[in-house]
Amino acid sequence: MTNRTQTSFTSVDQNSDYIEAALFYTNDLKKRSISFQGREGMVLYLESITDTELIERNVIIPFSRNQDKDLPELFTTLTFSLETELNQGIQGLLEGSCLYFLEGMSEFYVLLTPAKYERSISEPENEGVIRGPHNGFIEQMKVNLYLIRKQIASPNLKVRYFTLGKTVPKQVSLVYMENTANPELVKIVEARIQKISLDWILSTGFIQELTEDNPFSIFPQLINTERPDHTSTYLLDGYVAILLDGDPTALIVPASFFSFYRTPDDYNNRWVITSFVRFIRLIGFVTAFQLPALYIATVSFHPNVLPLQLFFTIQGSLTRVPFPPLIEAMLLELIFELLREAGLRLPSRVGQTIGIVGGLVIGDAIVLAGLVSYTMIIVVALTAISSFLIPSNEMSSAIRFLRFPLMIAASLFGYIGISFGLTLIFIHLCKLESFGQPYFRPLSPLKSQGLKDTFVRFPIWSIRKSTSNPKTDK
Amino acid sequence: MSCRIKLGTIALAVLIMLSSLSLTGCWDREYLKDLHLAYGVGFDIANDGKIQETVELIIPPEIEQKSTTSEIHTSYGHNLRSASNQLRNRVRGNIRFLKNGFQLLGKSVAEQGLYSNLDVNFRDPSNPTSNVRVIIAEGKASDMLEQKTVGELKVGEFITQKIESLEEMSVFPKETLDTVFRFLKDPGQDFALPYIAVEGDEIITRGLALFSDQYYSGMLNPDQSILLVLLMGQQGKNARFTKKIDLGYPDNIQEYITINVGLKKTKRKFKVSVSADGSVEVHLNLKLQAIVEEFPGDRSLKEKDLQKVNQALSEILTKEAESVVEEVQKANCDIFGVGRKLIAYHHNVWKDKNWSKDYRKVQFHPKVEVKIIDTGIIE
Amino acid sequence: MVAQKEKMITKGQLFLFIIQAQIGVGILSLPSKLNETAKGGGGLSVLVAGAITQFAILLLWLLLKNFPGLNLFNICLKLGGPIIGSLLIIVYIGYFILLGSNIMLSAVEVLRRWMLQTTPRWAVLGLFSIMTLYLAREKLTVLARFYTLASLLFIPLFLFICYGLTQAHLENMLPLLEKGVWNIVKGAKDTTISMYGFELMLIIYPLSEGTDKQKLLTVSLANLFVTLFYVFVVSTCLMFFNSEQMKMIPEPVIYLMKSLSFFIVDRADILFLPIWAITLVCSIVSYCYAASFGLSVLFRRKSHRNFAPFVKITTFMIALAPVTSVGIHLLDTASAYAAYLFIGGLPLVMLIISQFIKRKGSGPA
Structure with a gap:
């Protein structure tokens, strides 16, 4: 698209020619000549993204009835603006406006007549809650902002718009609480968003990857959610949310490792129960990436830690397996990942078949065929289940991926290898920062107040107005 | 610039990954399925002075959910390791002692000294010490292991279960390779080990084998063992005595009474004092609380009878304690750690003593008091 | 991503940093060494050594207090001028490298004796080098964060050792005084090597928050x-x-x-050593950090990041050199x-x- 400016011509034909040329004679551009008070005029719109009925009712009919009135009075029912820049008009066209040119006039009208095909506000499927609000963001940013404002009716809630994308501009908004958000943080976020220079942006995934502190890390560094209530809680805690038009996901920064282990449900349950559930999640976190490694290290390096009976049981199940434990584990983990990926892409009705084939047929046959042992199946199945315990899908994938290097380390050096791998992972976690904030807070750097809502959840009166308030940490 | 460094890191990571994958023929790895576990090990000294090692190997089942089987093998060598290597030459090879359950020492070994035969266990980090029982066999250890099964059980399983249950009955003190190692090196304390024997098809308990330094020096029968274990301040879940007592009734009937002092609180006082002339006196008081488990007399036990029973039992047990102590002293076995006390609290006295001789001169004053606190659900 | 700006570490982080740097491999063999010299009075020897260490800390503190905002290397430059100062820095770097490789x-020798008997030394050394290099390149706050995390491991280690008290x-x-007071004091000499690590305050002192007094208190604690x-x-x-x-x-x-057996785990030493290895990483990293920091001062670079690999390679080489136990002992x-x-x-x-x-400077002015 041309970037040079072009003020509108006084001749209608010249204008329409220019616009047609600019849009490369697309077929859905409609022109309609409507004269006004004897002067020649023309309405232009893209029929694919405008509400044609609206144009008919509010633009064309008024012309035929009120030839005697002033031009602006005709459009009282519509939002409109007067423009002189033709390129502005073209942008308007692309966003669903219709243009009206009048012979001899140096300005033209941009009338807002977009088509509205909106999805209804429904609960996001991957973030369902048992208790709590059942609404979710949709693809319309305005609606999403509406949902947030509905939650936080405060003058402190501040929204800032940015436009990203050179060829296909898209609106991005930055939402935060003026009084609680750390101004330094807001500045960093703003700067990073403005630094994005892409021709086009499709989804929040782009923003995510372009604003991260460490793009090479496998850990997600921005929280994403489709829940307005979740977003609002974070906003009130002083976090900053990024919304993109056309994407129902809100990105929340700065993320901490533990924020991926939280769910909105945590605050709707009794705090003792939540603490217990969090504890289970912690176990899930540990088993999800360590269990196969521990098993491999134990059976190939340190069988002497096993109690006697278990020793014989495992030894018995291993006697017929021809592979070393690492290969055995890799084989099964691969099969599991295959099944998972296959199940993900299939419609839910066929998905069940995968479950049966994978779980029952392969699971049983592979042991009977002597390829893997029952104990390994138990280990891998437990690992798989544990990895699904993590509320965030991204974190879950990251943790699942970590298993493989750990398994290799375990098969090379046994427990020492595992502790080596874990050290590297934890050093990495300590090193990571999300928008200038330590990723592993509040555990390291230690913040006792933040710990109240990390591994356990203290009663709300004890953690209110504290949690992981992203003030400058070290 | 920063990106280049990052790429460098990634390249390094990939390099590590690749090299580690190629290194998979690795050093310390030892697959569980290839191991052959020696559960029970027995040592004897053969006639030519060589060490005879007998091993009970546990063979994992070929089909899952079947029970394990066992093999018994025996070999000779100049020391333990060479015997083990001999064994490896003969049988499946990869014999490991990772989960060793007990070490059965023939009496010949016990008489020639334990340490040289146990040294390898303390030295090799892969050999366990914490839960390994040390047992003395009357006759040859190999004879006992070569029975292979006792009833339905494998001989190794049988022996461990037997020792464990007898430890619960307070017949044996709980000694493992670890504690034995400690006492072997301790100048001020000796130890006693379970003493078992083969009789026909059965393996029976002989009592306790007493040790002086590292040499076998005497034994106690099972009854005395219980008292010794109690005097040592250990206590299993049960500790039963059956004694004949005279309640002093006019008709002079004597009755057998069985009491159990396990699980109840026991008070033990162990005091080592040195008199001015350097002689050592030991006061060993034991207050036991007992439950009457069997008393098939005509009369029920009333409160004033209990007094008499207490007194009678106390007298009997004190006498027995004296004889136990006498036996122990005769065996020159400082099982109570009198020497340790001397080292710790009377160091100058200890320095002047030649403990292997002077221990026999120690004057013991054992005293046992029994108090019946419960008579079961009948009086 | 942005140029490395060294942030200050908090008092708590300073505390844990010193602890992690001090507690190292020495403690594993310390009781045995003390048993040789002081027998039952080993505990007392440690107390004496602690007191001596405290004196050394006081000495270092006095030095650092005289030069607010400067670390050891800056002080060297300031006192010795460019040539002698650089020379001093080089020997200090050498010292840090030497201690790092010794630890x-x-x-590695402990691990090889107990767990990885047949694994060649270079492999285990390489393992440690990678781990420590990854951390030593980072800024001090990251080190401090990781040390905080690693300090959590003291809890299981402490519990493991506590369990030993049951027997x-x-x-x-x-x-206690079987060997006499003199031997107990002599035992303190064996302990000092396990106490090293506090000298890293020379590097991190200006980078930590708090007044001079607070810092002294933290390090002393x-x-x-x-x-x-x-x-x-x-x-x-x-x-x-x-x-x-x-x-x-x-x-x-x-x-x-090894003598302990827990419910499900038969061999506690096999769990103990991998956990211990992580706290050892902290000690090694501290020295590597100090040495590469020194290099960055020497070459007037802002970040020590690119010097860490050289330090690590040197450490690796030195640690690989001794073949026999005599060589190890010599090191x-x-x-x-x-x-x-270097500390005293x-x-x-x-x-x-x-x-x-100072006196001379304040005289004419």
């Missing part, structure tokens, strides 16, 4: 903690083993673990004596010179 070597007998340790922890470990071992037995066991702490002795010079001697000289300059 790494001892750690301990006080009599094994008595009489860390030293107190380490001393008490050592007393606890040494006494537990002395009570668990009798002294005859201890003479045969070079690493009593691990042997103690051990060398680092012990180097430490006397040189700082004292620098302190005296600085006082002299």
Whole structure:
């Protein structure tokens, strides 16, 4: 698209020619000549993204009835603006406006007549809650902002718009609480968003990857959610949310490792129960990436830690397996990942078949065929289940991926290898920062107040107005 | 610039990954399925002075959910390791002692000294010490292991279960390779080990084998063992005595009474004092609380009878304690750690003593008091 | 991503940093060494060593207090001028590298003795090098964060050793003064090598928050903690083993673990060592950080990041060099004596010179 400016011509034909040329004679551009008070005029719109009925009712009919009135009075029912820049008009066209040119006039009208095909506000499927609000963001940013404002009716809630994308501009908004958000943080976020220079942006995934502190890390560094209530809680805690038009996901920064282990449900349950559930999640976190490694290290390096009976049981199940434990584990983990990926892409009705084939047929046959042992199946199945315990899908994938290097380390050096791998992972976690904030807070750097809502959840009166308030940490 | 460094890191990571994958023929790895576990090990000294090692190997089942089987093998060598290597030459090879359950020492070994035969266990980090029982066999250890099964059980399983249950009955003190190692090196304390024997098809308990330094020096029968274990301040879940007592009734009937002092609180006082002339006196008081488990007399036990029973039992047990102590002293076995006390609290006295001789001169004053606190659900 | 800006570390982080740097591989063999010299009085020897360390800390503190905002290397440059100062920096870098490789070597030897008997030394050394390099390149705050995390591991280690108390007998340790007071003081000499690590305050002191007094208090508290922890470990071992037995066991702490069996785990030492390895990483990283930081001062670079690999490679080479146990022992002795010079001697000289300059400087002005 041309970037040079072009003020509108006084001749209608010249204008329409220019616009047609600019849009490369697309077929859905409609022109309609409507004269006004004897002067020649023309309405232009893209029929694919405008509400044609609206144009008919509010633009064309008024012309035929009120030839005697002033031009602006005709459009009282519509939002409109007067423009002189033709390129502005073209942008308007692309966003669903219709243009009206009048012979001899140096300005033209941009009338807002977009088509509205909106999805209804429904609960996001991957973030369902048992208790709590059942609404979710949709693809319309305005609606999403509406949902947030509905939650936080405060003058402190501040929204800032940015436009990203050179060829296909898209609106991005930055939402935060003026009084609680750390101004330094807001500045960093703003700067990073403005630094994005892409021709086009499709989804929040782009923003995510372009604003991260460490793009090479496998850990997600921005929280994403489709829940307005979740977003609002974070906003009130002083976090900053990024919304993109056309994407129902809100990105929340700065993320901490533990924020991926939280769910909105945590605050709707009794705090003792939540603490217990969090504890289970912690176990899930540990088993999800360590269990196969521990098993491999134990059976190939340190069988002497096993109690006697278990020793014989495992030894018995291993006697017929021809592979070393690492290969055995890799084989099964691969099969599991295959099944998972296959199940993900299939419609839910066929998905069940995968479950049966994978779980029952392969699971049983592979042991009977002597390829893997029952104990390994138990280990891998437990690992798989544990990895699904993590509320965030991204974190879950990251943790699942970590298993493989750990398994290799375990098969090379046994427990020492595992502790080596874990050290590297934890050093990495300590090193990571999300928008200038330590990723592993509040555990390291230690913040006792933040710990109240990390591994356990203290009663709300004890953690209110504290949690992981992203003030400058070290 | 920063990106280049990052790429460098990634390249390094990939390099590590690749090299580690190629290194998979690795050093310390030892697959569980290839191991052959020696559960029970027995040592004897053969006639030519060589060490005879007998091993009970546990063979994992070929089909899952079947029970394990066992093999018994025996070999000779100049020391333990060479015997083990001999064994490896003969049988499946990869014999490991990772989960060793007990070490059965023939009496010949016990008489020639334990340490040289146990040294390898303390030295090799892969050999366990914490839960390994040390047992003395009357006759040859190999004879006992070569029975292979006792009833339905494998001989190794049988022996461990037997020792464990007898430890619960307070017949044996709980000694493992670890504690034995400690006492072997301790100048001020000796130890006693379970003493078992083969009789026909059965393996029976002989009592306790007493040790002086590292040499076998005497034994106690099972009854005395219980008292010794109690005097040592250990206590299993049960500790039963059956004694004949005279309640002093006019008709002079004597009755057998069985009491159990396990699980109840026991008070033990162990005091080592040195008199001015350097002689050592030991006061060993034991207050036991007992439950009457069997008393098939005509009369029920009333409160004033209990007094008499207490007194009678106390007298009997004190006498027995004296004889136990006498036996122990005769065996020159400082099982109570009198020497340790001397080292710790009377160091100058200890320095002047030649403990292997002077221990026999120690004057013991054992005293046992029994108090019946419960008579079961009948009086 | 942005140019490295060294943020300050908090007092708590300073505390944990010193602890992590101090507690290292020495403690594993300390009870056995003390048993040789001081027998039952080993615990007392540690206390004496703690007191001596406290004096050294005070000395270093006085030096650092005289030059607010400067670390050891800056002080060297300031006192010695560009040539002598650079020379001083180089020898200090050498010292840090030497100590780093000594710790790494001892750690690797322990692991190889107990767990990885047939794994070649270079492999285990390489493992440690990668781990430590990854951390040592980072800025101090990241180090501090990781040390905080690693400090959590003291809890299981402490519990493991506590479990040993269930089988301990006080009599094994008595009489305390069996070897006499002189031997107990001599035992303190064996302890000092396990106490090293506090000298890293020379580097991180200007980078930590708080007033001079607060910092001194923090470092002293860390030293107190380490001393008490050592007393606890040494006494537990002395009570668990009798002294005859201890003479045969070079690493009593691990042997103690081996003697314990928990419910599901039959061999505690196999769990203990991997956990211990992580706290060892902290010690090694501290020295590597100090050495590469020195290099960055020497070459006037802003970040020590790119120097860390060189330091690590040198450390790796030095640790690979000794083949026999004699060589290992030589390295051990060398680092012990180097430490006397670099922690005690040189700082004292620098302190005296600085006082002299101050007096001279304040005279005419």
